[in-house]
Amino acid sequence: MAWAAIRRGWLTVVLTGLLFVIATAYLRQPAPEVEPPPPPTPTHITGEFLSWKEVDPLFPRYACATVVDYETGLSFRVQRRAGDHHADVQPLSAQDTAIMKKVYSGEWAWKRRAVIVALDNGRMVAASMNGMPHGAGAIRGNNFKGHFCIHFRDSMTHSSRSRDTAHQVMVWKAAGVLEEQLTGLNAEQIIEVALEAIAHEDPYILEKVTQGEGKELLLQGLPTIAWLKTQSLQPIDELHFTATVQLIKRGNIKSESRVLNVEVKQAPLHLLVSSNSLLPLMQ
16 A cells, blocks of 8 residues: 555656646747738728819818828828919918828928818818928918918819819829729820829829830839929820920939830720830939
């Protein structure tokens, strides 16, 4: 009996020690790597495709609204202060100004961006904004010297009393009607849209209006262009044009002139610009 009790006690000690060793080894193992969840797929809200004549009374002077950037989803508050042919607005606070500047990657720019203007009456309207403080400003403490412009469908610039192509294309994008609007464009107009997409660094629009083996290089080269302006667009024949543009490459301050032989091709949905014919802009 005594010997059996000793054996049982010894066996208990051995088993306890063995369990302790196994548990210690397990606890010392590194925690298994857990893959982070995939980033959320961005969803773009769209706004009503309202004309300036419709928006003007809905967004009167001194009314406030929320501007939502179509690409980033960042939003900030503004007040309309002036504007007869489009809305001249100002950020309400310094915080709103900081968010707006973040939309533009920390640098004020004239580049157009597709936005949704959420009016305080609940209407969501497709629009386009630029990101450059200019002219007069009257809201104190918002760290914004002047105002900036928001355009809507068929709105015009104050100086030329004409529609700004880049603003209008951004409105199409914000309204979700880009493809529909592109179907009605002729060769010259589709080239204008492609050049404006490059000028305003919009890969989404540029991808929609170009085709060819050079498209990927064209899209990759977008950040290299700081400023671009089309000076002339002359037809050679129905699908070929000579485009003369002025541009400033990022990191430079001097503009240079480029002459392009731009080719347009027929496609099932709408005309497309040959990406290869635009690649000299990236060199």
